[in-house]
Amino acid sequence: MILFSRLLTIVATLVIPLTLTACGGSSSSSNSSSAPNSGQAEVKNYFDQTLTGFDDETIAFTVYIPENPQGESVPLIIHSHGFGLSRAKNFENPDPIESFLTNDISGDVARRAWLENGYYVISFDQRGFGETSGNITVMDPDIDCRNVSQMIDWAEQNLINLKFDGDDPLIGSIGLSYGGGFQTVCSSVDKRFDAIVPLATWSHLPYSLYANSTPKNIWLDILSIASMGKLEPYLFEAIIGATTTGEIQPETVTRLAGHSPLSFCNGERSDGRTLSTADALFIQGSNDVLFNINEAVENYECWKAQGNESHLFIQRDGHILPTLQTAGRQILFGTDDTLYCGEKTYRTDDLALDFLASKLTGTTGMIIPDICFSLADQQLGVTSSNIQRGGILSDVEESQIIPGGLSNVIDLLTSLPLQTVLSTLSSLPIEASTTLIEVLTASADPSSLVNYLDDIINLLPNELLSQLVAKGKFIPLQTATESGLLAGIPLAMLNVEGGNGDDNLLFIGLGKQSVNGGDASLINEQVLPIRGSGLLTEEMIGVSTSIASGDVLGLMVYGFHPYFTHLASLTQAPLPVTISGTIDLPLTTTNE
Template sequence: MRGALVGAAILFLSACGSSDEVAGSGGGGGLTTNPVVESRAGEVYRQEVPVEKTGDTMVIQVMEPTQLEKGRTYPLVLQGHGYGGSRNIEPSGFQQRLRDAGYYVISIDERGNGESSGKVRVMSPDFEGQDLVGILDWAEDLEGLRRHGDGRMVVGSYGGSYGGMYQFLLAGTDPEQRLRVIAPDITPHDLVYSLNPNNVVKSGWGLLLTSAPELPLLGTLLGGGAPDPLVLLNSLLDILERGGTRQDNAIFEILTGAVVSNSFSESGNNFFKYHSVSYFCDGQPAGPQSFMLAQPDPLEVAPRPFAKIDALITQGFRDTLFNFNNGLENYECLKARGGDVRLLTHESGHILPLSVSTVPLPPGSNLEAALDPFYAALTLPGFQDAGGARSCGSLALDDMQFAWFEEKLQGKRGAVDAAMPIGKDICLSLAADDAITVRKVRRGGTSFEIDDSIPQFNSALGVVGAVLGNGAREALLATQPLYTAPAGGAVLAGIPTMSLNLAAPGGLGLDECTLPLGIGACDPILFLGIGHRKAGSTRWDLVDDQLTPVRGFGEHAGEMTGIAERLGEGDELALLIYGFHMQFPVTWSRDLLVPALTVGGSVQLPLLDPSEITRQGL
């Protein structure tokens, strides 16, 4: 590869310096194989990059440093867009800040997006991975590109969601492992877990994701932008011009098949596992794929462990697509490799607010307070509430991201500590302006028993039961109060765990389940969450809008979805049990033969002891 030749060509320039040392730290000097020969103003230009291995043509926007100076060298920062998005044609505010500080920035049209060719395969190592390696190979010749003492280019990356996935994919796929500084936000760890948790298809998001690359207007709406009919029209014309959709048939076959059958296929699970960060973390070979309408992955990339990577990982507690557990798993994976790895959370992420709390009201109005008495009679299981800012308490994540590159790529020691004065502690966001730090995320905690004396509704009755008000649901034990905060309140932050048993009521034994699961017999599905009811209120709020599905009779033990909330004196926590929820609109139980079941066992809640919290109220 080009990088190996470059390294051999310049080793004689440096008799010392480790492979991770930033050449020319902070001063702009250092190693390069293509010096700036004449000072000039930096340009922004479109570049096509043909990739021989895939046959794709990738289109990128190259943003040179604002001013290129003779004799100076410059690190490179890559940026990738979200699912269904496209590259930045003009520098964003953050990108201009990087340019002014002496960075190259490359904004990427990922495969099948924007002007890049090919079909979207959701970060396949054999397709998107090879295209990303091709972009990095092209960038080796940038004028004044800075290099480490061993000849490796000085390169970092950032982006959120799909723009976080490409960073891990490039780090894992590149044979030379050149990318060692990353800043991924709201990024999945295991796509099987994200799209099919506990073998229950997350159909609300699945249906949206199959549309996002085809109709960029959806991405505008999800990002909070104003609807633009011209964007919709242009995207429809683009589909007609291409003579087909942007997404590979494999995506449609897996997701639409899952919605129809109420379950992922084995090939679907293997496909998404191969495309996940966890593939490189777990080191397990990829399983086989077989499709009726699509080409399987060649499976040519082995699950080699990541190099030692410095990673600033940020994740949203309110994210209902790629939840906090994903960020924690990515953090633990890279931390085991020995790099400088940090984890901070925020109140944003993949947010699709469709609930009563998001109805626009005049200033000073409070619809929830006005409707509070009616929650005793009616529950509205909306998709989720609105998100908040990308900050962990008072810590602005954009500033921390910039400082991360300044220290890791420009060699400016102390930049990270100045922007992020919490050391290597983990920052857990509790609300828009409230956060704590801990040294380690709590899994499990105080145990509470679940009352299994009354059956829970399932299937069609589960849909009806989901809209019953608090009074009826508590009488039916579909809402089970667990805990009341003492004087001084409490902090709930971490990953709850469960040890539950789902049993058939009324004498129906498991040996009577004779029909295949595909027909729906003996196939109960429940959705569990932790509810928070403020003192004096009648409404239970689903903490951070997070649900954990469970499917099938028998024992269910393991982690629930991570949550974080500060409780006031007299606030209550409960286990909320749904037979239906809008996050899973078409993948609730179809088992009409089992209208109810019993739930017993216990849940463990991460109620933190004050000694576990290193900083309060950031």
């Protein structure tokens, strides 16, 4: 069962032609073994290269040689793409497809590193994408990272002016999403990375895709389509299970945890591998539903705890859900061009390139904060040296919530004239239409509609779908007495009683009702699934938003949410759940 088929159609329309186009072209194979640091002059050039991997699969990448008339030693920047896309094959004169594929901050930085800074750059196709063959293994340290290490071996032997520090090649990297994941995981496997700039990436894949044992179906469906059928079988089976039963097998969850930087940070890996030694600049989006603030915080704190230099910049966008969220520069991705950090502003590409340059060449770089929460649309931000968790405790007034999506759909449809409903849903099967009329005229139990929810939701026009998405209970917590920022991680301690007992499934986020009036809105479009009953303690999803004096802050609670649309979440028995407790808010004034 896949809900929101229109959304998935949009994604398929975008991703499939791009992937097919990226698979064209030819690549060259060089057997050069020139010694590094030769001092030979080089002319600006780029060429495609392939290697045969350890498992006989092809590894494809494009090598960018800088203009280097003096034969100076220069570092290497490794760049890669997001899930479903492919490498940059022509940074200088890209065609329309190439422009789309590289139209993000990471592509900008890689291009400038080659053309402006005079560095070597390698942009590579990750396993299963573009011209690199093999099944998609989602950053398996023993497969994906082995490919990356083989590519670095090639660079050491063939980039004649590659800069070394002793026996260590000077290597930096940049990439967004999946292109961030190769950096955090593979720099932990291969310690030859010196500086990394991961944008909008994960720390712990089970949390990203299956937080509190609740599948994030809307993104799992998108990733399934973007994989073009090349996922490892166990991963495809996991998506089927998530979509139908709402469950992913424990062994798969464990396996995905091992494809995550957190596993290296915790020091619990059976292979004994430890976290990366590279310095890191993390850039993450507060409105990124796939990889949220908490994941970047976890990465930042892991790197810092290991003694690496670590910085974290929070801006608005990241992964974007078409029809449900506002798009950035790309259809599925977005990154603010400018970051606002207290009294300082930074161009995002300047910041990333300067960070890499300072670590790889020893030049004096920008003075940058440890942590910055930037609000570009208001040109303000706040800096700190630690992530704020909570800070101002507020009581949650005892309230009742009806779980499941069925009641939401019924409430929406009964608010409309019957003729409007029937006209809108005229394509329903006859049996479904008959049952719907009986439910709306109170002559049948609403639960009789369960088997037709898919059909009903997929026929709703956008304006009605948005009402369904926006539905949630706003429980006021406090009224702001001065302007400030919510910047950090809220803490929830909630007592959940009644409903379906241990099978309760609710979704919580923070809401804001403007001093200027209007309905409460979900802050940063983020919700966290919570399960069960009794006393539940949770780190809520991190937030970054401005607060005006007089704004009312509150807890948003949903009985179902479209980010998590599997059958079990939709068909919970609509038995009232009582919720109470406290929320600890990371609220700070803007003049701090």
